[in-house]
Amino acid sequence: MSRLYFPKDFIWGSATAAYQIEGAYQEDGKGESIWDRFSHTPGKVANGDTGDVACDHYHRYKEDVELMKEIGLDSYRFSISWPRILPKGKGEINQQGLDFYRGLINELLKAGIKPVVTLYHWDLPQALQEEGGWANREIVKHFVNYAEILFNEFGDVVSQWITHNEPFVVAFNGHGSGDHAPGIKDQQVALQVAHNLLLSHGLAVKKFRELKLDNEIGITLNLISSYPISDNVEDNKAAKRMEDYINGWFLEPLFKGRYPERIVEFYGEKFNNLDIREDDMGLIKEEIDFLGINYYSRSLVRYNKDSKFLGIEGVKPQDSQYTAMDWEIYPKGLYDLLIKLNQEYTQKPLYITENGAAFDDKISEGGGVHDQDRIDYLKAHFQSAYKAIQEGVALKGYYVWSLMDNFEWAYGYSKRFGITYIDYENNQRRILKDSAYWYKNIIVNNSLEV
Numbered sequence: 001m002s003r004l005y006f007p008k009d010f011i012w013g014s015a016t017a018a019y020q021i022e023g024a025y026q027e028d029g030k031g032e033s034i035w036d037r038f039s040h041t042p043g044k045v046a047n048g049d050t051g052d053v054a055c056d057h058y059h060r061y062k063e064d065v066e067l068m069k070e071i072g073l074d075s076y077r078f079s080i081s082w083p084r085i086l087p088k089g090k091g092e093i094n095q096q097g098l099d100f101y102r103g104l105i106n107e108l109l110k111a112g113i114k115p116v117v118t119l120y121h122w123d124l125p126q127a128l129q130e131e132g133g134w135a136n137r138e139i140v141k142h143f144v145n146y147a148e149i150l151f152n153e154f155g156d157v158v159s160q161w162i163t164h165n166e167p168f169v170v171a172f173n174g175h176g177s178g179d180h181a182p183g184i185k186d187q188q189v190a191l192q193v194a195h196n197l198l199l200s201h202g203l204a205v206k207k208f209r210e211l212k213l214d215n216e217i218g219i220t221l222n223l224i225s226s227y228p229i230s231d232n233v234e235d236n237k238a239a240k241r242m243e244d245y246i247n248g249w250f251l252e253p254l255f256k257g258r259y260p261e262r263i264v265e266f267y268g269e270k271f272n273n274l275d276i277r278e279d280d281m282g283l284i285k286e287e288i289d290f291l292g293i294n295y296y297s298r299s300l301v302r303y304n305k306d307s308k309f310l311g312i313e314g315v316k317p318q319d320s321q322y323t324a325m326d327w328e329i330y331p332k333g334l335y336d337l338l339i340k341l342n343q344e345y346t347q348k349p350l351y352i353t354e355n356g357a358a359f360d361d362k363i364s365e366g367g368g369v370h371d372q373d374r375i376d377y378l379k380a381h382f383q384s385a386y387k388a389i390q391e392g393v394a395l396k397g398y399y400v401w402s403l404m405d406n407f408e409w410a411y412g413y414s415k416r417f418g419i420t421y422i423d424y425e426n427n428q429r430r431i432l433k434d435s436a437y438w439y440k441n442i443i444v445n446n447s448l449e450v
């Protein structure tokens, strides 16, 4: 066996999000979020699950920081719940909300763990949704106001800020397919939401710069590597359209100040109808300090003239392995993505802000959780990351999704992504899985045994 050594200052972390773990959905002055509303709407979430209690992290955060310390995390990425800070999304600040995150951050700092904060991870205050939510351009100023409150409150203790988690999912799952909150099914609205999210990001970065804070700011995108099933022209064009649809629609504005032409043509009138003002693209392109990447799997496609989705048909290779989400396990896609980002978009520092897998974990008779499939998944993806670093990609850190099993959006608690098992039937008892102990060894040695 040999070891692959990562750069000496490489950051090993883990990630969560407020709505998925905190619970306490009506406690200490918190306002309603669109996910509170959505999960309480019959038929929207598997088994009628909600985030009302989740992992009860709101009451157990000290215990959870102890878990992070035991694993040896260098850093912890978490999101702040906007409606905990501003119950109506604007106006009166809820001090108890600020106090909760102050307590969490203090515990992290005491444990020597760097706090990385995601400003928005999908839990919009319901009161703002009632004014049109992300489809109403007015939301941009409310987001900047919310961000400024947090910059002023925590700007001296947070290591890095992430404005948005996956604007693609907020726009197209929340407003296109409707399988995420607020459950709107309108492609035109989804495109406007994507634009307003990007604009809110750019203006929040601008505000951050004005405050002259000495930490860093970036954004996290869900990105894929897209491959054609054959080398024929139409399949290749289909793979490129898929890449433009998921990656390009956000990478091009952020780094090049434009939307990708190929797919603009596809959107046609829907693009021409967008409310894009003269300075918008310049504001969206406000320089960031790093790019966060959420990578889980690849996209393998063929051209299908009858497909209403961009003339694209997805392909699932029989000989591949799949996770409990039915996502193909394809570690090479992470390497290919990192190389492509470095060559075509940015040499800025990159962070894997999410990578992980759901498997059907069970508590063994001996009381442990033996998740060798998750270890194998993570090991293969760490090797891809290592290869990219060796070839010059400025990858500076890796956050495993997730620190703990949690509320997996429309799947509720039926999918387990954690390196810590949550025993929902037994008072949310925490059990470190084998993958947590395996990860601890990597962090201690800053190297991977292969």
Ligand SMILES: CO[C@H](O)c1c[n+]2c([nH]1)[C@H](O)[C@@H](O)[C@H](O)[C@H]2CO
Pocket (backbone or CB within 6 Å): 017, 020, 165, 166, 222, 223, 294, 295, 296, 354, 401, 408, 409, 417
């Ligand atoms: C295609 O996967 C997406 O990039 C993605 C996967 N995931 C995410 N985005 C979200 O950021 C998390 O809140 C999810 O819990 C996590 C697991 O589903």
